[in-house]
Amino acid sequence: MTAPTLSLPAPAKLNLFLHITGRRDDGYHLLQTLFQFLDHGDTLHFTPRDDGQLRLLTELPGVAIENNLIMRAARRLQQASNTTCGADIRLDKRLPMGGGIGGGSSDAATTLVGLNHLWQAGLAEDQLAALGLELGADVPVFVRGRAAWAEGVGEQLTPVEVDEPWYLVVVPPCEVSTAEIFSDQRLTRDTPPITLAAFREHGGRNDCLPVVTARYPEIRNTLILLNKFCEAKMTGTGSCLFGAFPNEREADKVRARLPATLQAFVAKGCNVSPLHALLNKATQKGCNP
Numbered sequence: 556m557t558a559p560t561l562s563l564p565a566p567a568k569l570n571l572f573l574h575i576t577g578r579r580d581d582g583y584h585l586l587q588t589l590f591q592f593l594d595h596g597d598t599l600h601f602t603p604r605d606d607g608q609l610r611l612l613t614e615l616p617g618v619a620i621e622n623n624l625i626m627r628a629a630r631r632l633q634q635a636s637n638t639t640c641g642a643d644i645r646l647d648k649r650l651p652m653g654g655g656i657g658g659g660s661s662d663a664a665t666t667l668v669g670l671n672h673l674w675q676a677g678l679a680e681d682q683l684a685a686l687g688l689e690l691g692a693d694v695p696v697f698v699r700g701r702a703a704w705a706e707g708v709g710e711q712l713t714p715v716e717v718d719e720p721w722y723l724v725v726v727p728p729c730e731v732s733t734a735e736i737f738s739d740q741r742l743t744r745d746t747p748p749i750t751l752a753a754f755r756e757h758g759g760r761n762d763c764l765p766v767v768t769a770r771y772p773e774i775r776n777t778l779i780l781l782n783k784f785c786e787a788k789m790t791g792t793g794s795c796l797f798g799a800f801p802n803e804r805e806a807d808k809v810r811a812r813l814p815a816t817l818q819a820f821v822a823k824g825c826n827v828s829p830l831h832a833l834l835n836k837a838t839q840k841g842c843n844p
């Protein structure tokens with residue numbers, strides 16, 4: 556009998572603001588941000604194997620299988636849990652790469668959470684988040700699955716409840732390397748820390764925006780265009796830009812007015828990650844997702 560396949564979402568995130576407040580000795584940046592999830596993302600399919608082999612059956616252009624964050628997460632969990640289980644993994648990739656919406660990080664987190672469940676490896680959420688942090692600064696928030704106020708390098712997370720508007724997310728025609736933006740001399744790294752209350756009252760900005768728009772005319776031009784219809788913001792180190800709307804119809808209306816050549820999607824903001832919403836629902840029903 557073929558073992559059942561577990562299919563799980565790997566949602567996108569938005570950084571509703573991003574302040575760079577300092578730099579650690581190892582070069583990593585101290586930041587403040589607010590992460591919220593979107594009900595739009597990749598889907599991963601896990602089929603268990605009992606011979607211990609791990610196989611990623613979907614290739615991404617420009618990413619060697621062994622460097623894919625899915626494979627790295629699966630190997631790391633296998634090692635940490637000492638399991639003899641393996642898996643075949645397939646990926647439906649929907650999220651743009653280098654878009655600042657955390658596609659690779661979310662794939663890694665879904666792999667950690669999904670295989671921990673499938674293998675009954677029994678690692679606690681804190682352990683999974685720590686493994687995730689080894690793979691990337693954005694992985695822990697996807698492991699924990701709660702919209703969060705984040706500090707440190709993005710790993711000190713405080714769950715928050717914020718509005719859940721509809722977002723129009725626009726994908727400018729370029730990929731941005733996070734490392735390249737963080738190493739730019741022009742990046743300001745001295746924004747004074749703010750409180751969540753101050754953010755709720757006055758909002759915040761994205762400190763990476765001046766550097767990103769200086770380096771990428773495509774992003775600068777798309778920002779000018781989107782600003783004609785809404786208050787446009789950038790997530791992470793770009794490339795994606797977004798605007799918030801009270802309902803899906805308003806977001807769709809603006810999307811329809813953008814050039815057809817510009818990639819864009821409309822999605823709902825979620826304070827609970829769609830991955831965790833699905834797993835919680837399955838647990839409540841006492842069945843597998």
Ligand SMILES: C[C@](O)(CO)[C@H](O)COP(=O)(O)OP(=O)(O)OC[C@H]1O[C@@H](n2ccc(N)nc2=O)[C@H](O)[C@@H]1O
Binds near residue numbers: 583584691708
């Ligand atoms: C910009 C954000 O997306 C905001 O959520 C994250 O801080 C980036 O998280 P990420 O993509 O998971 O980043 P990582 O894969 O850990 O790091 C990519 C590169 O970005 C730089 N980096 C990343 C995060 C951070 N807090 N400071 C950094 O300086 C480092 O040079 C690192 O080599």
Ligand SMILES: Nc1ncnc2c1ncn2[C@@H]1O[C@H](COP(=O)(O)OP(=O)(O)OP(=O)(O)O)[C@@H](O)[C@H]1O
Binds near residue numbers: 792
């Ligand atoms: N499963 C994966 N999906 C996407 N990218 C991956 C994956 N595995 C490795 N990568 C590498 O990671 C890089 C960053 O990918 P990702 O899509 O997470 O960018 P991002 O959205 O800008 O990330 P972030 O917001 O976390 O900075 C890609 O350019 C690719 O080389």
